[in-house]
Amino acid sequence: MPGQVGAISDEREGLLAYLAQMRYVLRLTAYGLSTEQLRATPTASPLSVGGLIKHCASTERGWIDTVRQQPQPVDYQAYADNFRLAEGETIEDVFAEYERVAAYTEKTVSEIADLGQAVPVDHSVPWNPKDIDAWSVRWVLLHLIQETARHAGHADIIREQFDGATAYPLMAAAEGWPETDWMKPWRP
Template sequence: MPAHVPPVADERDGLLAYLAQQRQTLRATAHGLTDAQARMTPTAGELSIGGLIKHAARCEAGWIDLVLQRQRGPQRAADESDAAEFALTEEETLAGVLDQYAAAARETDEVIAGIADLGRAVPVPRGLPWFPADVENWSVRWVLLHLIEETARHGGHADIIRETIDGATLFPLLAAAERWPAPWFEPWKAPAG
């Protein structure tokens, strides 16, 4: 996908296209990384690129579970800390979390394609401090906008982490990942050595 969303036909197409673009930019931050690099936390916080992608996959799957009112069970182990939600463990691989993210994206696209009315109510879960107690329902539209927001926020985190790891920035990473033709951006190449 190019760096810009192509023209859209309607609201649904636009929401899904912008979500796909944000996913692609988050994925691009991982281009060319080893598992060890994907685990790195080189900034003042505890975030890693692999952990952000893992979280984004789990987050998107969780929101689609909510849209479908499906109880699939916890996305993480009962003893997993909040910090571990954003970490790529030694048992996990970058390729594995990228596959999970792709699967979550496919499911989102399929589910949304099957919902006739984006205004359909999505009940707000109760008893969780980060959800509003005074709102009964969101809409499917709201969920999609929230997924775009969440993915963009974590994409920004990943941009900073990636630049800290090896100096790579988004457009050269996209040029390398998507094999853009010359001369616009020199595709990113792994540093020698």
């Protein structure tokens, strides 16, 4: 995937393309890391690269379930657990789940005629405003882009702690870009 989203023909395509791009750059933070590094928490926070990717997949699934109006119990322990890789869970497991979530999102959004369709606000959690009864599907997609981008930034910082690698050199390495004077693909 290129470093920039390509031309888009409409709002729906654009929202899905930007969400896909953010998923991609988040996944790139794991490129070349060992199992130990994927689980490591080298900053003051308890966040890890693998845990952030897992969290974003879980969060996206939860929001799309909300769009589909499928009930979801609030489970704070499960929420905390989705920020770390479980014992025996691999990054390949997390990537496979994220691929399923992405397909689920795209299928769901393609089946919705109007991105303005109401999505009920869950008032049982403290972070949602009490004076709004519904989001729109459009809002949910924008929120997912924001959430994924925020966590991609967290993952970038964690990744840099290991070997200084940043997004574009990682992308250049993963995609086989030629080395130039100004762009050196990451090397282990």
